[in-house]
Amino acid sequence: MNLKTRRNVLTALLIASVVAQSTPVFAKKVNNNPTGDEHTTIGIMESATTVGQASFEVPLYVTTAAIANQTNLMCPEGYDIKNTSIDPDAHDIGVLTVSVESVGTWSTTQGTPGTDKEVKLTIGDLVLPAVTPTSKTATVDIRTQGQNTVFYGKTKGKTDKVTAIKKGETLAQAANGIAPGTDGYKGLDITGEVQAASRGNTKAAAQFKVTYVVSALDDNGDPIGNTYVGDNKAAAGLN
Numbered sequence: 001m002n003l004k005t006r007r008n009v010l011t012a013l014l015i016a017s018v019v020a021q022s023t024p025v026f027a028k029k030v031n032n033n034p035t036g037d038e039h040t041t042i043g044i045m046e047s048a049t050t051v052g053q054a055s056f057e058v059p060l061y062v063t064t065a066a067i068a069n070q071t072n073l074m075c076p077e078g079y080d081i082k083n084t085s086i087d088p089d090a091h092d093i094g095v096l097t098v099s100v101e102s103v104g105t106w107s108t109t110q111g112t113p114g115t116d117k118e119v120k121l122t123i124g125d126l127v128l129p130a131v132t133p134t135s136k137t138a139t140v141d142i143r144t145q146g147q148n149t150v151f152y153g154k155t156k157g158k159t160d161k162v163t164a165i166k167k168g169e170t171l172a173q174a175a176n177g178i179a180p181g182t183d184g185y186k187g188l189d190i191t192g193e194v195q196a197a198s199r200g201n202t203k204a205a206a207q208f209k210v211t212y213v214v215s216a217l218d219d220n221g222d223p224i225g226n227t228y229v230g231d232n233k234a235a236a237g238l239n
Helices: 171-176
Strands: 014-020 093-102 118-123 137-141 190-194 208-216
Touching: none
Parallel strands: 014 208
Antiparallel strands: 093 137, 093 208, 118 190
């Protein structure tokens, strides 16, 4: 299964990663515990059509900047998710969930930041859920919690489905019709709100990891089976 990532884009405060049917398999360390979970469980889904390969690319590293005495986080343009599936069995793809994990000293909030280490982060109109260095992870199900974002409802005739990204196109393009390399293209908006505070010069450090679960879509715009590959039994549909 193919996973393509654009590695020469931007650099480190918001880490974007991907989980989908096109991801590499995660390894689990074992300790010879005869009653432990040191094994590989393979599930079988059934599909009326060819599932195909879900291949896409997303920037791995994004650097933003908190400026002294300003509330707007300085964010780059051009962040996007592209469907790089190829024929003969290429499908539209869609983002099913977006997860955020704290990997540093900052926290996300969905309200007004209350400290100089809190940020209200938005990607494609989706306000990322609250996480902290002690409450590390949170997930948004796009179909139930992300309906007012670019990830949902932007496909003509399928406004009650996740936004379908056609082969060779990007999510921002699917949402607004503006293709990369043309006038007006900015990708998915990344915005941030921070507390206006006194700040010194501190080099970029990883603070949050964002994970996308992506699925191939059928002709009705619905996910084709469960395409998760990783180390989470519930997400894989095997519990």
